[in-house]
Amino acid sequence: MDKFIHSVKLDTNACNGCINCIKYCPTQAIRVRNKKAAIIPEFCVDCGRCIRYCPHHAKIPAYDSVHEMKNYKYTVALPAPSFYAQFNNLTNVDIVLNALLSLGFDDVFEVSAAAELVSELTRVYISQHSENAPFISSACPTVVRIIRVRFPTLLPRLLPIKAPVEIAAEIARDRAIKKTGLPSEDIGIFFISPCPSKVTYAKAPLGIRKSNIDKVLAMKEIYPLLLPHMTHDETHLKPLASSGRIGIGWGGSGGESAGLLTDNYLAADGIMDVLRVLNDLEDEKFHDLNFIELNACSGGCVGGTLTVENPHVAASKNKRLHRYLPVAQTHLNQYPDLESGWTEEVEYEPVFRLGKSFRESLEMMGMVEELTEQLPGLDCGSCGAPTCRALAEDIVRGEATQNDCVHILYDYINSLTGEIASLTKSLDLSEKQNNQSLKLLEEYIEKLTTELTRKDL
Amino acid sequence: MAENLTFRYKISGDDFTRAGEASSNVKSKLKQMGVDNNAIRKVAIAMYEGEINMVIHANGGTITVEISSDNIHLVLADTGPGIADIEKAMREGYSTAPEEVRSLGFGAGMGLPNMKKYSDNMTIESVVGVGTTVTMDIHL
Numbered sequence: 001m002d003k004f005i006h007s008v009k010l011d012t013n014a015c016n017g018c019i020n021c022i023k024y025c026p027t028q029a030i031r032v033r034n035k036k037a038a039i040i041p042e043f044c045v046d047c048g049r050c051i052r053y054c055p056h057h058a059k060i061p062a063y064d065s066v067h068e069m070k071n072y073k074y075t076v077a078l079p080a081p082s083f084y085a086q087f088n089n090l091t092n093v094d095i096v097l098n099a100l101l102s103l104g105f106d107d108v109f110e111v112s113a114a115a116e117l118v119s120e121l122t123r124v125y126i127s128q129h130s131e132n133a134p135f136i137s138s139a140c141p142t143v144v145r146i147i148r149v150r151f152p153t154l155l156p157r158l159l160p161i162k163a164p165v166e167i168a169a170e171i172a173r174d175r176a177i178k179k180t181g182l183p184s185e186d187i188g189i190f191f192i193s194p195c196p197s198k199v200t201y202a203k204a205p206l207g208i209r210k211s212n213i214d215k216v217l218a219m220k221e222i223y224p225l226l227l228p229h230m231t232h233d234e235t236h237l238k239p240l241a242s243s244g245r246i247g248i249g250w251g252g253s254g255g256e257s258a259g260l261l262t263d264n265y266l267a268a269d270g271i272m273d274v275l276r277v278l279n280d281l282e283d284e285k286f287h288d289l290n291f292i293e294l295n296a297c298s299g300g301c302v303g304g305t306l307t308v309e310n311p312h313v314a315a316s317k318n319k320r321l322h323r324y325l326p327v328a329q330t331h332l333n334q335y336p337d338l339e340s341g342w343t344e345e346v347e348y349e350p351v352f353r354l355g356k357s358f359r360e361s362l363e364m365m366g367m368v369e370e371l372t373e374q375l376p377g378l379d380c381g382s383c384g385a386p387t388c389r390a391l392a393e394d395i396v397r398g399e400a401t402q403n404d405c406v407h408i409l410y411d412y413i414n415s416l417t418g419e420i421a422s423l424t425k426s427l428d429l430s431e432k433q434n435n436q437s438l439k440l441l442e443e444y445i446e447k448l449t450t451e452l453t454r455k456d457l
Numbered sequence: 458m459a460e461n462l463t464f465r466y467k468i469s470g471d472d473f474t475r476a477g478e479a480s481s482n483v484k485s486k487l488k489q490m491g492v493d494n495n496a497i498r499k500v501a502i503a504m505y506e507g508e509i510n511m512v513i514h515a516n517g518g519t520i521t522v523e524i525s526s527d528n529i530h531l532v533l534a535d536t537g538p539g540i541a542d543i544e545k546a547m548r549e550g551y552s553t554a555p556e557e558v559r560s561l562g563f564g565a566g567m568g569l570p571n572m573k574k575y576s577d578n579m580t581i582e583s584v585v586g587v588g589t590t591v592t593m594d595i596h597l
């Protein structure tokens with residue numbers, strides 16, 4: 001699988017080539033080219049910001065269809081901790097879990113249960129490696145991906161433990177194979193996800209070689225399908241729930257940290273705040289911290305782009321739901337054979353580097369500086385790049401030209417029309433030069449029209 | 458083609474909340490240039506401390522960053538009050554920072570010692586009442 005895939009698609013009919021997404025993208029991964037927004041795959045970290053901000057809903061999250069269930073002999077649903085907070089007045093998680101069975105899944109395994117295992121593993125890991133603290137949580141794939149391309153010195157701080165959804169998938173697959181005797185490929189593990197970032201994760205995970213998740217479904221697609229299956233007569237419910245406060249708390253920002261039972265943590269959410277924390281962490285501005293919890297979405301996973309409920313409302317529902325639950329209901333001693341650690345090193349991918357060598361980059365940076373000076377500095381986005389500097393970088397990388405800047409183009413056209421005007425005037429003055437002048441005139445006019453058609457103004 | 462690349466920053470002394478912007482800008486440029494990560498870390502920390510000092514102690518100044526193929530040369534110049542006893546200022550924990558700055562977590566007296574630690578070469582020239590110029594080199 002390609003290292004740089006992402007899970008944001010473009011509805012080309014809906015995209016009208018405006019500059020909203022290019023301005024909101026925190027990694028400057030989008031350019032408007034030929035009136036359509038195009039993502040530069042290496043730069044995209046699946047934060048979902050363009051999906052949220054596109055006023056035309058042209059940025060579409062990718063995910064798998066529920067109909068994929070038909071392609072497996074036995075299916076297991078893995079609801080994310082943030083899923084429960086999507087429902088109104090939910091007091092009992094079993095209502096959701098039983099509804100998933102009634103919808104057609106053969107089994108369910110809560111990601112929140114696996115999250116309690118990850119909390120326990122993290123407590124042990126931190127206490128055994130306290131000299132290298134603080135550690136950064138690795139559960140949000142967007143956070144791991146942004147560290148991989150922008151914060152190489154922080155890579156060793158990533159918690160090398162599988163994400164709760166991966167552990168859930170592993171346990172669920174094991175359990176299904178033991179119960180049915182079916183070969184692994186007949187078993188479908190379906191994650192009910194809050195975000196497209198996990199869609200990318202399932203296809204191209206970091207930290208492990210291959211994910212046990214087969215398909216990633218969108219909460220917003222499952223939600224309406226599930227409602228008719230939800231019963232409020234709790235007497236007939238199968239007891240399936242196996243997570244407590246810690247596990248369900250993972251659905252909101254601060255939940256993972258709460259599971260560590262320590263005060264020496266920091267929890268930040270929302271991609272812009274995450275970037276700020278990573279920057280400061282890189283400059284060693286934090287002291288006495290053991291753990292840094294980061295979630296790309298505001299409010300944590302309840303704020304993912306595939307959720308239905310307002311993230312603030314969901315965060316409060318999440319708290320209400322787990323308030324009276326036992327602290328934890330799933331423990332490591334129940335899973336003695338669990339393979340919980342990362343098996344692959346996450347390597348720095350210097351995608352933002354200008355040149356192939358330092359020398360080349362130094363030279364290119366000089367050109368970027370020079371070009372930036374020459375551009376108008378309006379950061380208007382009309383060129384399709386988010387800032388004048390970004391256009392300068394694109395030009396130096398060979399992906400754009402100065403005339404992509406409408407202001408520079410106007411000046412150029414102006415000078416051409418000026419030349420044309422003065423040539424036309426001089427035409428009848430001296431017979432001899434007429435031929436030559438006419439030729440020049442033709443050339444100028446041709447330049448003018450090609451520039452204008454190229455730009456399609 | 459220019460062999461060296463120079464960036465200049467004017468550091469304002471009025472707005473404390475903007476301190477650190479210049480070093481953060483240099484950091485992202487160095488990353489784009491593929492400078493060794495450890496060297497970037499050293500530059501970022503040393504320059505950050507110097508920049509903060511300019512804002513807290515000297516009412517701003519200018520920072521010049523000169524990048525060549527084997528060295529990053531930083532010059533931090535201000536026209537602040539100057540440092541009377543440089544040796545004392547270099548001591549770990551020594552600080553004249555006012556209380557309100559300390560309450561924000563600055564003024565631990567570790568700035569100059571850290572600049573010394575993270576650079577390969579550092580000089581301080583200072584005249585009381587005239588100003589201070591700190592130069593640092595980080596070899597690549």
Ligand SMILES: Nc1ncnc2c1ncn2[C@@H]1O[C@H](COP(=O)(O)OP(=O)(O)O)[C@@H](O)[C@H]1O
Pocket residue numbers: 510511513514515535537538539540546547551552553554563564565566567568569570589
């Ligand atoms: N640019 C400067 N101008 C004037 N005084 C300075 C400057 N930089 C440092 N100093 C003096 O040196 C002392 C020690 O600096 P430093 O080690 O950075 O600690 P801190 O900034 O925490 O006080 C400062 O308290 C201040 O008195």
Ligand code: SF4
Pocket residue numbers: 046047139140141142143194195196197198295296297300301302303304305
């Ligand atoms: S915070 Fe949660 S919902 Fe948002 S991208 Fe990360 S894992 Fe997905």
Ligand SMILES: [Mg+2]
Pocket residue numbers: 506509510564566567568569
């Ligand atoms: Mg200082």
